[in-house]
Amino acid sequence: MTATADAEAAANELTPLADYLGSVLRRLRALPPLDLDLTQAYGNVLAEDVVAPHSYPAFDQAAVDGYAARWEDISGGSRGPGYGPAPSGVPGGRVIRLNVVGDLGAVSWRPVRLTPGSCFSVAAGAPLPIAADVVVPVEWTDQGMAVVEIFRTPKRGYGVRRAGEELPAGSLLARAGAYVSPALVAVFAATGIGHVVVRPSPRVVIVATGDELVDVGRASQPGQVVDTNSHALTAAAAEAGALAYRVGICDDDPEALRGLLEDQTLRADLIITTGGTGTGPGDMVRRILSRREGGRAGPVAFTEVALYPGTALGFGTVGAEEVPVVCLPGEPGAALIGFEVLARPAIQLLAGAEPVFRPSVRAHLLETVSSPGGLREFRPAHVAERRGGGYTVQPLAGGPFTLSGLAEANGLLVLGERVTTAAAGSTVDVLLLDRRR
Known part of the structure; x- marks a missing residue:
C-alpha cells in the first residue's frame, strides 16, 4: 500500500467535523433564563421576544x-x-x-x-x-x-x-436570541422597559494540563513549556461573551485532575481543558477522563475528528451536576482552532445566541494553497472587501500552527476534506473573526 493510500485510509477512519459538531451541540441546552435590570443586561442574550409597552416618541x-x-x-x-x-x-x-x-x-x-x-x-x-x-x-x-x-x-x-412614529406601542423591539447592545438598551429604556429576561453569560473555566508547563514570565527551556493556552483560551472565552476564569496549570496527576474538575463544577457552566487529548503515554487527560469504571464508559468521549490542525477532541460531562467539558489539544495553534470550531459554538449555545457559528463569506483566493486530504483545514488568513463588491482572501504565511498568523488574521480560510489544492482565483469559504482593531 502506498503512502497516499495509507493517508486516505487513515482519513476515512476519522469522524467528519460536521457530524461531530452536530452530535456535541445536540447534547447542550441554553442556560435557564433570568430577569435582569436593564442596566445589567448589556452583553447578554434575550431569552424571549421584547415588545414595546409604550410608544416612542411618547408625545408629539x-x-x-x-x-x-x-x-x-x-x-x-x-x-x-x-x-x-x-x-x-x-x-x-x-x-x-x-x-x-x-x-x-x-x-x-x-x-x-x-x-x-x-x-x-x-x-x-x-x-x-x-x-x-x-x-x-x-x-x-x-x-x-x-x-x-x-x-x-x-x-x-x-x-x-409625532407620537409613536418611530416605535408604536406593541411593536417588536428584538427577538429572542439577540444580543443586548447599548443601542438596544436605549430602545428598551425609551419605550418604558426596565427589566428584560435574558440568558446568563456562561461561566467558563479553563484548565491547562501537563507536567511540562510553567507559568508565563519566562522563556521555555528544554523540558519546560510556557503555558500559552490557558491565557489565550481565557481571552477567547471572554471574547465569546463568557465569564471566563483561568484556573491555571494542573500537573499530570490523576487524583489532582479529578479533584480539580470536581471542584470547578461548583462554579462552571462549561469547563475547557487543554493538553493530553492524544493517545501517547503522557496524554493523561484522555486516559483519566475516558477510563471505564464499573462497566460504564468514562465521562468524556475522545474522538478523532477530520480536523486540521488537531484531530483529537474530547467532550462529555463531569461531576454530579454533569457540567459539560470540552478537551482541546495542547499545541497552541491547534488549541485556538479547536476553540473556534468546538468550544465557541458551545458557549454561544449555552448563552442562547443565534446563530452559534461565526458568519462566513465566499472569497476570491489570492494564492494557491495545498491542504491535507481527508481533513477540514482552518487556516489563518486576511480578508478584504473588493472594490465593486465581494471579498478577497490572502492566506497568511506559516499555516494554521503559527501563533503570529493567528494574531494577525481577521478570518479563517476553510478548506474541505476533499480539497488537496485550492488554486489562486478560486472561490473559498472564510469564517470572519471578530477582531477589534
Whole structure:
C-alpha cells in the first residue's frame, strides 16, 4: 500500500467535523433564563421576544430648537401679522412675521394651542402645541422674542416628531436570541422597559494540563513549556461573551485532575481543558477522563475528528451536576482552532445566541494553497472587501500552527476534506473573526 493510500485510509477512519459538531451541540441546552435590570443586561442574550409597552416618541415633540408654527401661516396661506422686506441676501425678498406667544422646554407639560398668526419658541424635545405642524429652525429666523421674522420656509412637518412614529406601542423591539447592545438598551429604556429576561453569560473555566508547563514570565527551556493556552483560551472565552476564569496549570496527576474538575463544577457552566487529548503515554487527560469504571464508559468521549490542525477532541460531562467539558489539544495553534470550531459554538449555545457559528463569506483566493486530504483545514488568513463588491482572501504565511498568523488574521480560510489544492482565483469559504482593531 502506498503512502497516499495509507493517508486516505487513515482519513476515512476519522469522524467528519460536521457530524461531530452536530452530535456535541445536540447534547447542550441554553442556560435557564433570568430577569435582569436593564442596566445589567448589556452583553447578554434575550431569552424571549421584547415588545414595546409604550410608544416612542411618547408625545408629539419638537425635533430641533426653533419656533413651532402652523405651516399655513408661513407658507402664504395666511398672512398672519404681516410680511415685510427681507434683509439683504435673504432669498425670496420677503420675510414672514409671527407673534411669539410663549416658550416651551423639555419640562413643559401644560397643553397649549396655537392660534392663527402665532407661534411658540420651542427647544428640541419639547411637547408641540396643539395645531402645530412645523418647527422653523432658529437659524432660519432673527431669533425674535415677541415677534419673530422667518427668512426661510421649511416643508410641512419639518422639525416635528409625532407620537409613536418611530416605535408604536406593541411593536417588536428584538427577538429572542439577540444580543443586548447599548443601542438596544436605549430602545428598551425609551419605550418604558426596565427589566428584560435574558440568558446568563456562561461561566467558563479553563484548565491547562501537563507536567511540562510553567507559568508565563519566562522563556521555555528544554523540558519546560510556557503555558500559552490557558491565557489565550481565557481571552477567547471572554471574547465569546463568557465569564471566563483561568484556573491555571494542573500537573499530570490523576487524583489532582479529578479533584480539580470536581471542584470547578461548583462554579462552571462549561469547563475547557487543554493538553493530553492524544493517545501517547503522557496524554493523561484522555486516559483519566475516558477510563471505564464499573462497566460504564468514562465521562468524556475522545474522538478523532477530520480536523486540521488537531484531530483529537474530547467532550462529555463531569461531576454530579454533569457540567459539560470540552478537551482541546495542547499545541497552541491547534488549541485556538479547536476553540473556534468546538468550544465557541458551545458557549454561544449555552448563552442562547443565534446563530452559534461565526458568519462566513465566499472569497476570491489570492494564492494557491495545498491542504491535507481527508481533513477540514482552518487556516489563518486576511480578508478584504473588493472594490465593486465581494471579498478577497490572502492566506497568511506559516499555516494554521503559527501563533503570529493567528494574531494577525481577521478570518479563517476553510478548506474541505476533499480539497488537496485550492488554486489562486478560486472561490473559498472564510469564517470572519471578530477582531477589534
